[in-house]
Amino acid sequence: MTDPAPHSTAKDTLFRRLFGRVEAQDVAPIVSLALLILFFGVATGGAFFKPATLVQTLKQGSVLAIVSVGLTYVLLCAEIDLAVGMVALWTACLCGWMFELPFAAGPKGAGDAAGWAVAVVLVIPLVSGVLLGLASGVLTVWSQLPSFIITLAMMNIADGMSRWLTKSEKFNVPTVLKTIGNRGIDLTDRIQIPYSALLAAVVFLVGHVVLQHTRFGRYVYMTGGNREAARLAGVRTGLIVIACLAIGAFTAGLGGLVNAGRLNSVSLDQNADLLLSAVACVVLGGTSLFGGSGGMGRTVIGVLTFSVLKVGLNQVLWINDLARPLLMGLVLLLALVVNGLLSKKR
């Protein structure tokens, strides 16, 4: 029985005319990012603004960016996928293991793999990752248990499968992955646009367009915003959740492959912190953990912020090595709190 929210005042509408429908929630992450960049610029004595830093930030962030795109879909429909890190690992492991089979490059990846073999070695693991995501989705919808629980189980399953498959050994990966992970388009001597960043940009773009301009994207937002209302309006919310979890798994797999390429091999210690970093990026950007609000643009900012933070901290020489993770956590906490406070003001 509360009165409706007070109508806007003259001051509100002036602001709206100037800035369109920008809310504090949109601006806050950008402001945080700008402040961070400024801070590191000062703290490193200008070394932060070198082109090499930019390249490194892009490389650092690409894998995270790719995974975050899919995770954004999952969070937007008010679910969570705890398995992204392990699905990434599994996809990479399957790829490496298949790569060293006789039909591809053989033991240690020493031989030459035919084009079609490389394609198989890339596609099948991606498909298997999607299947894991579909399984998570179907189980979540059918059992009506929280996705938190289902994907927690899936995380352990994927981890276990990876261990069983690789038996803790390292595997080689196709050259194309290594190229994507490490090389790029050389603009000048020092400035290079990494292929991984280009891939991430493409994934972002596709993710954004689908989210903003397709019916599926609209259904994702509305399913997350109010699942029951969406259902009463005829949206097949179960299918939407399943699709989002599958998308999350797909990008996780893709990210896992690119990461393996970047590290030139597959091993069990990869992607260990991927889950939390990816969630942090999405949330830093302003997408709500409760669904229904956020988007790709915000996730981009979140990924950039995270990467800037990571690269910047590495560059600031007077910070103790041991203190870096702690500082990372503290700054993250600060940024999340600030974002949260600003978004409450709407």
Next chain:
Amino acid sequence: MTPPESTPLLECRGVSKRFGGEAALDGVDFTLRAGEVHGLVGSNGAGKSTLMKILAGAHPDHDGQILLNGQPVALASPQAALRHGIAMVYQELSGIGQLSVAENLFLGRQPTTRFGRIDWRRMHAGAAEQLRLLQIEVPTERRLERCPLVVRQMVEIARGLHSGARVLILDEPTSALSPPETRRLFDLVRRLRERGVAIIFISHFIEDVLEICDRVTILRAGKIVETRDAASTDKHAVIHAMLGHRLDAPEVGYETGVELPPRTQTPPALVAEGLILPGAAAGIDLSVSPGECLGLYGFVGSGHQELVHCLAGAMRPTAGRVMLDGSELSPGSTHDAVRRGVAIVASDRAQSLVHGAEIYKNVTLAHLKRTSGNWLTRRKEAPIAAQVLTRVGCRPADPMLRAGNLSGGNQQKVVLAKWLLGPLRVLLLDEPTRGMDVGAKEEVMRLVAEQKRAGAAVILASSEPEVVLAHADRILVTSRGRVSKEFVGCSVDKSMLLRFA
């Protein structure tokens, strides 16, 4: 009935409150005597809840004075208000379901033993004593969630009194109660009046207000229109004061009864056979034809609301089937129902709109392909939404506003609006005007009538006899999961409905 007191128990002098540029309350003078039940009515947005929140301590920064027993007091916080003896019982009850009645009564003030542990014996004894004094019959150990709604409300009231309240504010106490439960609540209210407690009774049900209250105050647009004795006024006069104009007779409600038209000859559009829903329907058949409004009347909890949800595909029945134009609707699939033109407007606005999204997104959601095609852009969708918003009379008709910022009545219009963007064969309404003021109710039901005339089959489920009597062509009364009586082609009035419920 109440001896005139020289000093009123509670008095508001010139109380005003502004939000931003708007005055929610403007110079309100209000008095409340001890042992009085004072009704407060007004449309949504008239200022009722603002005034109540001020009294409950939620808006300490108001203008004007509040006096208790002639002394000015500062109600700086809800705790301060409680300390001054003002207790509010909200529409959404705040009792803790998992705890027992006694624990709820003593919430925050449990009696302890010497060692600091809770003295259960003393607590239950104290609770039993309180309940006995108020003549509320319920075992003190029973979990609150297992008690009927009216008992939960009475325990809330008892809790307020037990903590020393002399002024009780009841916010929409009867909106979810069946008639017998309302009787029970009113008995308690009368007992409280005899003990000198002052009660402010806020409600949209003007008949209830006139029945139980000694005086009635009508608010409109933040100002008090008038305060009069309940005995010397009637429903029409009150509504006139609330809205500033008279309403057509059909909307006001029927005390005398209506004449229902004969059964329609048009073949039915929607047919339900043998529907079984655990706890709601134990084998229900019904049918409704295009251009007909079928009223489903029953007490809250009689199953008619769940029935409507089942027909819409939102609940899967354990047995039975629903057929639209001869072919079966996929059970439990709202997608199938919506695709084929079966629409539902639920009572719970929280359930029917995505509050965080813009209005236009809500409006286009049901028929997205039809309205927006494959490539969604704001530029394409917003005008379509704006058009239908004006058509349903949503104020403001701005498709870019967040849906959650609208008032309840306007939100319901948005919910209706989305069904107007596609084919509408069957319109299912579940308590569509719950909690809405008379003016908004009228507007929403006018839209429904329009759709009916345009050929939709309408099913209106409600626990308010007035609503059903005013709009239905044929009435089914549900009781305990079955249809107990069908009224068609005859005259029917409120008491007949109640008899079969």
